[in-house]
Amino acid sequence: MSLSKSVAPVVAANADTPLRTKVLRRIRSRPTTRGAVILLGVFVLLAVLAPLIAPQNPHDLASLSVMDNRLEPGSRGMTGITYWLGTDAQGRDMLSAILYGLRTSLLVGLLSSAGALAIGIAAGLFAAQFGGAVDAAIMRVVDFMLGFPSILIALVLLASIGRGVDKVIIAIILVQWAQYARLMRAAALVERRKEYIEAAVNFGLPTPHIMLAHLLPNSVGSVLVVTTINIAGAITLEATLSFLGVGVPVTQPSLGLLIANGFEFLLSGEYWIAAFPGIALVLLIMSLNLVGDRLRRSFNVRT
Amino acid sequence: MTVPFFELRGVKKHFRSKSTFAQRLLAATGQAPPPPVLRAVDGVDLSVMRGEVLGLVGESGCGKSTLARIATGISAASAGDVVYDGRPVVQLRGKERLDFLLKVQMVFQDPYASLNPRMQVHRIVGEALRVHRLLPKNEIDAAVDKALTEVGLDLAYRNRYPHQFSGGQRQRIGIARALAVNPDFLVCDEPVSALDVSIQAQVINLFMDVRERRGLTYLFVSHDLGIVRHISDRVAIMYLGRIVEIGPASAVFDKPAHPYSAALIAASPSAARRKRDFQPLKGELPSPLAPPTGCPFHPRCEHAMSKCREVRPVLQEIAPGRSAACHLHTSDNA
Numbered sequence: 001m002s003l004s005k006s007v008a009p010v011v012a013a014n015a016d017t018p019l020r021t022k023v024l025r026r027i028r029s030r031p032t033t034r035g036a037v038i039l040l041g042v043f044v045l046l047a048v049l050a051p052l053i054a055p056q057n058p059h060d061l062a063s064l065s066v067m068d069n070r071l072e073p074g075s076r077g078m079t080g081i082t083y084w085l086g087t088d089a090q091g092r093d094m095l096s097a098i099l100y101g102l103r104t105s106l107l108v109g110l111l112s113s114a115g116a117l118a119i120g121i122a123a124g125l126f127a128a129q130f131g132g133a134v135d136a137a138i139m140r141v142v143d144f145m146l147g148f149p150s151i152l153i154a155l156v157l158l159a160s161i162g163r164g165v166d167k168v169i170i171a172i173i174l175v176q177w178a179q180y181a182r183l184m185r186a187a188a189l190v191e192r193r194k195e196y197i198e199a200a201v202n203f204g205l206p207t208p209h210i211m212l213a214h215l216l217p218n219s220v221g222s223v224l225v226v227t228t229i230n231i232a233g234a235i236t237l238e239a240t241l242s243f244l245g246v247g248v249p250v251t252q253p254s255l256g257l258l259i260a261n262g263f264e265f266l267l268s269g270e271y272w273i274a275a276f277p278g279i280a281l282v283l284l285i286m287s288l289n290l291v292g293d294r295l296r297r298s299f300n301v302r303t
Numbered sequence: 304m305t306v307p308f309f310e311l312r313g314v315k316k317h318f319r320s321k322s323t324f325a326q327r328l329l330a331a332t333g334q335a336p337p338p339p340v341l342r343a344v345d346g347v348d349l350s351v352m353r354g355e356v357l358g359l360v361g362e363s364g365c366g367k368s369t370l371a372r373i374a375t376g377i378s379a380a381s382a383g384d385v386v387y388d389g390r391p392v393v394q395l396r397g398k399e400r401l402d403f404l405l406k407v408q409m410v411f412q413d414p415y416a417s418l419n420p421r422m423q424v425h426r427i428v429g430e431a432l433r434v435h436r437l438l439p440k441n442e443i444d445a446a447v448d449k450a451l452t453e454v455g456l457d458l459a460y461r462n463r464y465p466h467q468f469s470g471g472q473r474q475r476i477g478i479a480r481a482l483a484v485n486p487d488f489l490v491c492d493e494p495v496s497a498l499d500v501s502i503q504a505q506v507i508n509l510f511m512d513v514r515e516r517r518g519l520t521y522l523f524v525s526h527d528l529g530i531v532r533h534i535s536d537r538v539a540i541m542y543l544g545r546i547v548e549i550g551p552a553s554a555v556f557d558k559p560a561h562p563y564s565a566a567l568i569a570a571s572p573s574a575a576r577r578k579r580d581f582q583p584l585k586g587e588l589p590s591p592l593a594p595p596t597g598c599p600f601h602p603r604c605e606h607a608m609s610k611c612r613e614v615r616p617v618l619q620e621i622a623p624g625r626s627a628a629c630h631l632h633t634s635d636n637a
Contacts, residue, residue, distance in 0.1 A: 199477075204431075205435075
């Protein structure tokens with residue numbers, strides 16, 4: 001009896017707590033997740049503030065000194081600044097290069113995920129709402145896209161449309177939209193069977209209105225949650241493409257391109273040129289994945 | 304006799320199970336039978352008079368909910384006609400069709416699934432008014448408040464979300480949503496079966512109050528015989544997609560003509576008969592994918608004759624205002 005008394009208020013409080021609060025609470029209660037959120041915040045901040053805090057503008061060739069090339073971490077250059085993370089073959093400060101590289105990587109990750117999200121949600125929503133031939137057509141394209149390794153699609157695409165940040169973003173959107181479409185369709189199909197949709201049909205509400213006001217807001221949650229992890233995927237894909245030499249141009253280096261630049265010096269002992277961008281990339285992806293995974297589990301999304 | 308204002312004529316709803324490509328290929332080449340057809344509703348004729356409460360009773364899976372959805376225009380019938388105010392609704396277009404959809408409103412079974420969880424109560428209730436511009440913008444709030452008041456909801460709750468309400472309150476919101484568009488026919492699909500018994504009584508009373516105030520007509524779908532007996536003027540008993548008996552509620556409940564009605568009524572608990580032996584219906588509802596030959600009820604019927612296994616009885620009048628589909632009552636019964 002005392003048990004039921006002590007349990008009841010807890011259950012009641014739980015039922016009343018909004019999901020948002022519950023998820024925030026769960027994130028705060030986990031040291032790993034909390035660390036990942038802080039790390040991610042720091043990365044975003046560094047990327048946004050890069051032009052203000054970087055010791056050097058790596059895009060500005062005039063400020064570089066070729067004499068300072070391949071200096072070890074911590075050494076002082078001719079111009080008097082200290083290269084905490086060393087310099088690359090052009091005498092570029094690695095710390096500044098990483099800060100600017102972070103900018104490119106995050107920009108590509110966010111823009112391509114946003115694009116893929118928009119296309120995927122629209123495609124999944126249409127497939128679920130109209131079913132039949134529309135559904136079959138959309139989902140066969142999705143199957144086709146998911147059937148190929150994403151790196152292959154991106155490589156072929158970039159080989160044919162050329163390089164550039166915008167082209168990389170387009171390539172990643174084309175690779176990633178299919179995952180969102182499949183997830184969105186599954187979620188929307190579940191919602192569509194609920195009685196509030198029947199009620200909307202009963203009121204003779206126009207189909208676009210039912211899709212936007214009823215179906216979309218109720219099925220988009222799980223898709224948004226998975227987005228965090230997919231941003232990490234997009235950044236990794238961009239890094240891979242840049243490393244392979246078909247990604248972003250040399251004038252706008254991302255973390256992947258920095259790693260590629262340092263690759264040839266790895267064996268000659270100048271580890272820092274590739275290692276530090278690599279560490280930055282690993283930490284960035286790790287923090288995104290940890291946050292995304294925690295979100296996914298909190299919202300109980302099946303992927 | 305007056306003309307019924309709502310009619311179902313030979314309404315059927317058949318579902319074909321989705322076949323795979325391989326099955327379609329085999330069927331096309333004659334290697335496999337075509338996919339089985341599920342006859343959820345298999346030829347229902349039903350007329351509803353203005354102002355009456357017609358109870359529709361049957362076991363789970365007999366097609367009650369499917370019939371309710373066809374009546375409201377949520378799903379289309381595979382065959383037959385839904386006739387509203389003397390006109391088949393398939394012929395209605397545009398404004399006239401919208402008028403039918405709004406005049407015939409549905410109250411749903413599950414108060415947790417029937418309200419959009421991301422919409423505030425006042426938006427749920429006023430949505431049709433707003434989207435169809437049935438009222439000028441500045442009058443919608445007043446109309447919503449009127450509907451909420453009518454179902455007994457405090458106006459302080461109008462900005463809340465559905466998850467902040469109990470099942471009974473949600474059901475009231477669902478009723479307010481239907482009333483907001485001024486319907487004259489409410490199709491209620493087991494509107495209280497998901498509620499606590501104490502709340503059921505309140506909601507039933509609400510239905511009856513609203514009916515009196517607005518002169519509404521009800522098609523009240525339920526498997527709870529007690530409630531149907533209490534509120535219905537007439538009652539129709541449904542079995543495996545067909546109506547087996549229909550008549551005035553008191554007559555059907557006191558002297559059921561169809562053995563299925565009799566078994567159903569005998570199986571329902573009642574305070575007056577609580578000492579007597581409980582007589583469960585034997586057997587289970589046959590699969591609507593493969594209904595029995597002849598009378599669909601014969602495998603479970605204690606009066607089954609050889610004729611019942613071969614000939615399907617049709618619904619015919621057995622007394623003024625009463626019909627049954629049973630060979631015990633067919634006139635040429637030998």
